[in-house]
Amino acid sequence: MTIREDFEKREAGFIAPYGCCAAASRGRRRREEPCPIRTLFQQDRDRIVFSSGFRRLKHKTQVFLSPLGDHYRTRLTHTLEVAEVARTIARALRLNEDLTEAIALGHDLGHTPFGHSGETALKEIYSEHFSHAAQSLRVVDRLERRGEGLNLSHEVRDGILKHSKGFGNIIPTEPGETALSIEGRVVRIADIIAYLNHDLDDAVRSGVIGRHQIPASCIRVLGESHSVRGTSMIRDIIFNSSMEKDGFCLRMSDEVYKTMVELRQFLFDNVYRSPKVHNEFVKAKKILMELFAFLMENEDALQAELRRMELPAFDPAGEVREKVVCDTIASMTDRYALNLYHKIFMPFPQF
Template identity: 55%
Template sequence: MLNRGKPDQTDHVRGWIEERERVFLAPQAAKSAETLGRRRPEAECPLRTAFQRDRDRIVHCKAFRRLKHKTQVFLSPTGDHYRTRLTHTLEVSQIARTIGRALALNEDLIEAIALGHDLGHTPFGHGGERVLNEIVPGGFHHNRQSLRVVDHLEKDGRGLNLTHEVRDGILKHSKGRSHPILTEPDLRPMTLEGQVVRVADIVAYLNHDLDDAIRADILRPEDVPEDIRRSLGATHGERIHTLVRDTVRASLESGLSEIRLSPAMLEQVERLRAFLFDRVYDMPQILAEFERARKVIVDLYELFMNDDRIFEKEIGPLAPGVRREQRVCDHIAGMTDRYALELFKSLFLPRPWMKL
């Protein structure tokens, strides 16, 4: 029976959580009650903080579900245990939350940024991203596309209306090939939580890409240079523990002015990245497969740009307001590997003759 006329205690749950953040989180942590707000104002939830709502919106969106069929390193792997873009995202979230909890930062904000950081990734991994960057006017970067997904593409164009802090962390999570963590101040996420995700992203992918390369018999554990094994650890778990612990220690030593690795550990990280580029990412077999994937993306892009009938069938009615190039880019970037391959097959490859 409803307690008509009596106050509902659930109306105060968000306030309890926000008060707990003020008491228990580090002074430098982002507080939900102090968010800079959303692009469109909306009523607060009585149960969840602003950052909790952002996390939930990301988990329930379509772009998040598609990550399970997008390449991490190996194109359309048949083995059950190779990482996909979704499992990468979950590993980033786990590592980032471990760091954030040790530093008394806001885990809800960390989780929201981590779960949303790769929503704009293309099919076929970074190979697909490079192709779109070459052929789309103005270029293409998955971090900007991830922000576009949450701002404009999800929910039939309404977007997820996330908080400024989450949007900033998504936009600024990405790394260059050199000096991936130490960046110019204006490129660094505005919150320590966003900086945590940036570090966790590289900790995750360095270790799971190495693990997948060993599983695929591309590398043997002893192929990793001895000094890297000695500094970071000989196993997947040891390497992650070493890097997470170093991040916590170095960040505390900075007085939580930033999230960082120690100089010695950063040097080992950059050496491991260079090793993976040399022995895995740029190996001829993988590059050959990405070259095939390149043809899929280029041919689909050109067909959508030049054939109005196919455009309207696959993407929707031609309409003013958004450049055709942008709509085609959005559509291709949102594809999973298998959808892109099946669409290419149906549009470009001959079909078996059927007697009518």
């Protein structure tokens, strides 16, 4: 018996019946020889952590563009916080922590530079159907390893694709929005718990809002500090979830659920759409739109950027050029996009 097989046997003993054991996975799109040491989901987690897309997250915006302060979240620290929240919930509910962590670590690999303003820009200039969730799946399926992809398991790919629905329900009810695994559904909730909590924290730290502006109900129900708020939401989902006749159901108490919806609306109205944040996003969107137009018109420059960013080369006989340019823009970090814009469009003194 290999180390992997021994661990799979132990998984069957401690993971709840509604959890997803690695040995029960639907497998990969391309068959591979099993690893003698790691389970399928452990391999997926490692592949994501060692990917180029994961490394780029450290220089992608969460809320504040290219933050200079050491304590503001980036897309990478957001991802790590999501993974920790998701693992805590998964462990308490006896789910597969490896699967949960792999989905969490990969959920934002396709996020654009400049946060959601970048996503909005690509919706306007490329396709209204563009979403960072679908782009994250494209990163692991197509863009990593210069076109080979990471060949992840079905369950991880499904969880990445269905981790977000924009301003949709915190706990989705429509079949198409729901991940196949409970682990994937946990990551969606963990994503929302993490960003509600840390975006509020960063907004106060930056001075965009004052503590006195936080709704009284949010403080009363969830707590005053980042730590207490996180604990309140995590405990609520753990203690209210249970087996029902249709299977295991993730639930929150009405009070906490309504408070989270209220807090999300508060952040949209007072942080994400505040002049201090929104005005910078307008500038960022303009940068991405001009870069998109430039790369559409200059194939040599496009090929050079693809090589530099370790993305698959553009084949005019293969994929549509607009899609390749979209991949290029979406893969950029904030500082990469800013530097490229300066290099292309800003004059350099000659004398």
